[in-house]
Amino acid sequence: MKRIVVVEDDTTFRKLIVSEINKSDSYECIASFSKINDFVKELPNLFPDLFWLDISLPDGLSIDYIPKIKQLFPGSLCMICSMHDDDDKVFAALKAGADGYLLKNSTLEKMIEGIEELFQGGSPMSPFIARKVINSMKLEIPNSELLTQLTNREHEILSSLAQGFQYKEVADQLSVSLETIKKHVQNIYKKLHVQNRTEAIIKYNKL
Template identity: 40%
Template sequence: MADKIICIVEDKPDLREGMSMMVQFTDGYELGGSYANAEEAMEKIPGIVPDAVLMDINLPGASGIACVTSLKAMFPQMLFLMCTAYEDNDKIFDSLKAGASGYILKTEGPARIMEALGDMLEGGSPMSSNIARKVVASFVSMGKDNQLIETLSDREKMVLEQLAKGLIGKEVADALQISGGTVRKHVQNIYKKLHVNTRVEAVNLYLKR
């Protein structure tokens, strides 16, 4: 069986060199190339078409997430393992939405990173345990948000949908052909049922459902 070609995108020279050596000394892997920034990676990787890429997030210039988005659009089959120091929720979900198949913290060490790479190449979606807990917690939270939205009446959902489009009270009234007073009453009920105090909070819950 042919060796799997791996590329690395990491801006810190010592870490990039260390990861490169890990790949070179692991049976079944071949180092396709290592790059210090997303721009170089986006230029060179299309000519290599590796099986997988170890991708840092916080890079000079374009981010690792932007790099994944760009390369994934060209090569849907290419696999990306985010190797990062960040446990930030937005970065986790932006990475997964961009097309990353795994998310590993650098602090877990070289052996775990290589184990995660192997897991991903075999069809898995490896994540550091605390990252996985954040993902699960987010889905639990989304489920609760959905339950709250479902307590709204059909008319209240219609009002909230108009608010989510950026319409103000009078515009909502015109769009739904109801009075301004009726809109205000619906909005009060929406706030009460969703346990929020502002339009922004209500719209955020609606959009996250």
């Protein structure tokens, strides 16, 4: 069972997320915090597989502590779930080492799917956040050599992922199974020499 820590100052939302996590047979919320200081004090004792982080808390920003999290727990993942959609916060979180970024206006289903995608090696992002990543790379130097190795179907899948669609949605769009999409995604990662969805999208949009 995957262990998850939630850092969120909105009491109602925190309880909702913790409840949804604990409903799953695959996940368990082992601790939750409403303040950064309390979280940081307990951090060395937590040993979770995933940190679920709001950005702005009453006593600080969680993204300031992502490097420390990654240092203490190199194998742990960090998911941002925030109301912030401005460029500064989004890219500060990604640069700090966040593995995914969902907006709080996402459905609970999307949020739980995002957790699943993280553990499958992806980097879930709300469509609006994915678009920011795309736009930020438009002026970068093209890297088409690797992308030419992708099949037409792989281009289709990567294009949909770049638009913020989840694996299940892409499978429905293309009338194939979820497992087929996952296999294609793994092939895409190998061909592009990347480790996650964010890196794949960045290379795709350099074309």
